[in-house]
Every structure is written in C-alpha cells, then in structure tokens.
Amino acid sequence: DRMINDIPEDDWKDQIQIIGWLYQYYNIEPKDKVFADLKKNIKITKETIPAATQLFTPDWIVRYMVENSLGRLWVQGHQSSKLETNWKYYLTEAKQEPEVQAELDKINKEYSELRPEDIKCIDPCMGSGHILVYLFDVLMQIYTSNGYNARDAVKLILENNLYGLDIDDRASQLAYFSVMMKARQYDPRFFTRTIQPHIYAIQESNDLDPNMIQYFVGKDQKLKEVTEYIISTMHDAKEYGSILKIRPI
Numbered sequence: 001d002r003m004i005n006d007i008p009e010d011d012w013k014d015q016i017q018i019i020g021w022l023y024q025y026y027n028i029e030p031k032d033k034v035f036a037d038l039k040k041n042i043k044i045t046k047e048t049i050p051a052a053t054q055l056f057t058p059d060w061i062v063r064y065m066v067e068n069s070l071g072r073l074w075v076q077g078h079q080s081s082k083l084e085t086n087w088k089y090y091l092t093e094a095k096q097e098p099e100v101q102a103e104l105d106k107i108n109k110e111y112s113e114l115r116p117e118d119i120k121c122i123d124p125c126m127g128s129g130h131i132l133v134y135l136f137d138v139l140m141q142i143y144t145s146n147g148y149n150a151r152d153a154v155k156l157i158l159e160n161n162l163y164g165l166d167i168d169d170r171a172s173q174l175a176y177f178s179v180m181m182k183a184r185q186y187d188p189r190f191f192t193r194t195i196q197p198h199i200y201a202i203q204e205s206n207d208l209d210p211n212m213i214q215y216f217v218g219k220d221q222k223l224k225e226v227t228e229y230i231i232s233t234m235h236d237a238k239e240y241g242s243i244l245k246i247r248p249i
Helices: 002-006 018-026 028-038 049-053 059-067 070-077 098-112 130-145 150-161 169-186 210-217 221-233 237-243
Strands: 121-123 162-166 198-201
Touching (some): 059 070, 070 098, 121 130, 130 150, 130 162, 150 162, 169 198
Parallel strands (some): 121 162
C-alpha cells in the first residue's frame, strides 16, 4: 500500500533500480544487528554476510563503470559507432606517448574484430541487478547500432552476453526480475519466448545427504568422482561466493 501511495509514479518509470533501493531498506535492521553484534565480539557468518555487505550502487557510479568498461571496449574497436556521444560519464582517452599509442592501436585492432555476441559481461556480486540492467542498455545500443532488431538483440544478450552471481538468494531473485523486466521493456512479447537469463544464486553442498549422492551416481565411477569434486568445492560456497574456482565438468 505504501509503495503505491507514498512513492510518486514517475519514480517507477524506467527506474528498475528502485527495486534495489527497496531491498537495501528492507535489510536495514538485519545490517544494524550484524554491526551491533560485532561490538559484542560476535563474528560475521556466511548467514549474515549478505546483510552486512550489501551496499546499493548509485546510478551515476553504475553508468561510469559500464560506460568505461563495456562501452570503452566497443567504442575503441568501432569508433564509427559514435555511441559514446550519448554517455554522460564516458572519459575520452588521454594523449599517449607514441610507443604506448602503438600498443593501444594493436589492442584496438583486436577489439575491431569483436562481434556483439563475442562479449561476456559478468557481475559476480550483482545484488539486485542494478549494474546488469545498465549493461543490458549499453549492449542494446551496441546491437542496434550494428543493425540488429530489438527482439533478436534481447535474445542474443541473454544467451551470450550477460551473467550474474550472488550469495544472497533473495537478491538474486530481484536481479532476475530486473533483467526480465528490462528484456520486456525492449521486447513486449518477451515473456512468450521462454528465454532464461544467466542469473544465479550461488548454492552450497553442506546439506547433501551421502545416501542421496550414492543413489544418484550408482556404479558410475566417473560420475562419482566429478560429483564428489563439485560437492567438495561447493562446501561453504555461500561464504566464498564468486571467488570459488571450479573446473569445467
């Protein structure tokens, strides 16, 4: 009721990040308790890490980060696109020494061979997805400047370009929702296309029953080995989050 009546309607328009603001507000009391407990020498645990570490990234910082990472990578290899003229926080390159510029030219030549589908963007601690949705916007600009229609661009972005991880299950659900709504903004029929974004909450293996694992692997020794590897690696994964390194299986 308060969300509808207290927040002006204009604040909801093209402002997917409002979801993150609401979630940060929702976590104020748990966060205050974590830091109060620290003063009593009660350590932060993996269960309280999300509340303790969540800090919503302001819009201008998100734009600065994305425009000077993804945006720069594309513009330096495709200077004719002129996409940077629409980016408020994009910083032009400073003048370089000749030998430095020569090396940069080599890098830019490599970038010039990139197709939009080749780019991989990941936010390994995505929270409610604020950075992801602006990555989505800039990727849409890249695709459409290369002649793709909006429907195809949305599909390709979700299948090839955009990835997100978080240790907080609820935050990841909000990020999933935000990315889905961003896709719906560009493709009104998106919900009929059964496309799933690569947005995940990191899970851990601590509670897996050994009997259940044995039932799953049966007599397949190779399956047993890789299952044990995954289970071992993902133990306490909610504490380690995206710093975990897992070999492809």
